[in-house]
Amino acid sequence: MAHTTPAPAETEAVGKTPTASVPARRQASKVRRQRLRAAWVFLIPMLLVLAAVAGWPLFRTIWFSFTDASFANISEYSWVGFENYLVYDDGMWFGVLADPTWWQAVWNTLFFTVVSVGAETVLGLIIALTLNAQFRGRGWIRAATLIPWAIPTIVSAKMWGWMLHDQFGIINDLLMTLGIIAEPLNWTANADLSMWAVIMVDVWKTTPFMALLTLAALQMLPSDCYEAAKVDGIHPVRVFFKVTLPLITPALMVAIIFRVLDALRVFDVIYVLTSNSEDTMSMSVYARQQLVQFQDVGYGSAASTVLFLIIALATITYLYLGRKQIGGEA
Amino acid sequence: MSSRTLKKIAGKIGFAILLAAILLFTVFPFYYAILTSFKSGSELFTVEYWISSFDFANYAAVLGQGSFVKSIWNSVLVSFATVLIAMGFGLTAAYALGRVQFRGRSAVLMIVLGVSMFPQVAVLSGLFEVIRAMNLYNDPLALIFSYTIFTLPFTVWILTTFMRQLPKELEEAAIVDGASPLTTLFRVFVPLMWPAMATTGLLAFIAAWNEFLFALTFTLTDDQRTVPVAIALITGGSQHELPWGNLMAASVIVTVPLVVLVLIFQRRIVSGLTAGAVKG
Incomplete structure (x- = not known):
């Protein structure tokens, strides 16, 4: 039945050739x-939900950052201007931006982000290259x-x-059996080790993500340049750095940026592993x-707002760089 | 033996060692959690590398706690509801974004991507106020509401990617037949989108199941909690008396369903992850 609807336009078009395209175009x-x-x-409901x-x-978070609202009674507050951010009072600076603990947290986050994303990228690449080979049981x-x-x-x-438990943990046991350490280490409480413990857990958890994205990029590479390289007898390591790596760099960059933005807001792993320790x-x-x-x-809220601004800056940079890719063909 | 065959054998051995290392790296911590969950009493305090006993006491202890079982239910409810909501709003939006060329389309995509990058803590106090105002504090419904902030953007994002890949001819036939956009979406696209929807739904489910910050902040009592919070808050007398056996049994209970799902749907998950490059 539905077939009949556009039919009139078609017959019209056949009948009056010179003006035919007008109704059709209409x-x-x-x-x-x-x-x-x-x-x-279709879009408006989704946009309304996102707005809500x-x-x-x-x-509201940004609003609260200019007030003295408290968690117990969030509806009663007064306006305090920039006091939560930075204020000079009685010869001293106060506020988030003057708090050494905050700057320690910023440093910790940046250190965590750079080291863990770096390690994940390298390990992910190694795993992806391994899984890209043909062998039984690859799946x-x-x-x-x-x-x-x-x-x-x-x-x-x-x-x-x-x-990583200091007394009964298998890692201390293994390292002691192998003779690498003499005394058990207190991984999660020792100030010098706890950040490394956090990074270890994060690397373990997110390397698969990097490996799979890298593997997907590897599998889309054209095989002809590899055959050419093989015929010319070029060393595989050289092929990797001259051909493979440049070709997968765009995909790798997307994965790295996603991971960086994710690492900048890290919460769960640190909260559970080392709770509120200032070292991590x-x-x-x-x-x-x-x-x-x-x-x-x-x-x-002031601290949250600063964090938001840092991530927004990173996101905008990324969106600006990746704009062409996203806005591309429909 | 020539040096060439020697080299080949050495290469094969090296590759096998590499594979074994990867397997050990990825699987061992989970294996060790399972091993620990079967130990009880003083056995816990001797390090072992192989499973030697099967003692289900830890499982019985964990499942015997009403609040832990309740938290599993809460997690199931919250995760399913979150997925359904994200699908409902995401599917129509993805049709608009993936199939229709209009002004402002890339701006909407930017907003969606932007929201998916939001640090959760940046909306924490604002959301807390909204949840208080709706009288949903300490209620799993608050979690369904708040989880939409991360499940909806990536659902839209991945479904848009999949929607774009479908051939134009399909839709043209429907338009020529005079079908409305809604009919086109549900009669033409949805039947073809099942695999993509399964992928997206699974990823959204895992994200909701694993969420911690909102669940920790917006619930207060044991019987309203979700599983990650319940596990994080299992405590003994002090830091050094954590009931590790129970903890590992609880961890295994909540992880095994996910691992099974992931192993069954691994191909789908990989295609979803690469389509959306979502966070883990």
Whole structure:
């Protein structure tokens, strides 16, 4: 039945050849207008939901950062201007930006991000190159690499917390059996080691993600340049650095940027493994501690806002660089 | 033996060692959690590398706690509801973004991508106020609401990617037949999108199942918690008396379903991850 609808336009078109395209075009633009309207009708609910769960709360967080609201009674507050950020009072600087603990948290987060994403990229690349080879049981190994990715961060932090236990942990036992260390190490409480423990857990958990994205990029590479390199007898290591790496760099960059943005907001693994220790505290842990534990919504919101600005800056840079790729063909 | 065959054998051995190392690296911590979960009492304090006993006491202890079982239910409820909501809003939006060329399309895509990068802690106090105002504090419904902030953007993102890959002819036939956009979406695209929807739904489910910060902040009592919070808050008398056996049993209980799902749907998950490059 539906077939009949556009038929008149068609017969008309056959009948009056010179003006034929006008009704057809009108029909086409009507369809296009209908589709445009439908597109917005489809989009608006989604945009409203995003406004309710993201836009409005973000606006309120920024608002709170200029007030003295408390967690226990969030509806009563007064305006304090930039006091939560930075204020000069009685010969002293106060506020988030004057708090050495905050700057320690910023440093911790940056250190964590650079080291863990760096290690994940290198390990992910090694795993991807291995899995890119043809061998029996490849599917099984690939499935196995997904296990850490699927395990909740909390659970992996607890699992590693147990493995890194200072008295009964298997890692200390292994290192002592191998003669690498003489005394058991207190991984999660020792100021020099705890950040490395956090990085270890994060690397374990997120390397599979990097490996799979890298593997996908590797599998899309054309095989002809490899055959040419093989015929010319070029060493595989040279082929990797001259051909493979440049070709997968764009895909690798996308994965790295996603991981960087994710690492900058790290919370779970640090909170569970080392709780509120200042040696490993990230920006998110700092902000939440102010908000919930110290009940200071104003101050905590100021810290959250600074974190948001840092990530926004990183995101905008990325979007600006990747604009062409995203806006591309429909 | 010629040096060439020697080299080949050495290469094969090296490759096998590499594979074994990868396998050990990825699987061992989970294996060790399982091993620990079967130990009880003083056995816990001797390090072992092989499973020697099968003692289900830890599992019985964990499942015997009403609040832990309740938290599993809460997690199931929250995760399923979050997936359904994200799918409902995401599918129509993805159709608009993936199939219709209109002005402002890339701006909308930017917003969606931008929201998916939001640090959760940046909306924490604002969301807390909203949840208080809706009277949902200490209620799993608050989590369903707040999880939409991360499940919806990536659902839209991945479904848009998949939607774009479908051939144009399909839709043209429907338009010529005079089908409305909604009919086109549900009659033409949805039947073809099942694999993509399964992938996206699974990723959203895992993200919701694993979420911690909102669940920790927006719930207060044991019977309202989700599983990650319940596990994080299992405590003994002090830091040094954590009931590691129970903890590992609880970890295994909540992880095994995910691992099974991932092993079954691994191909789908890989295609979803690469389509959306979502976070883990």
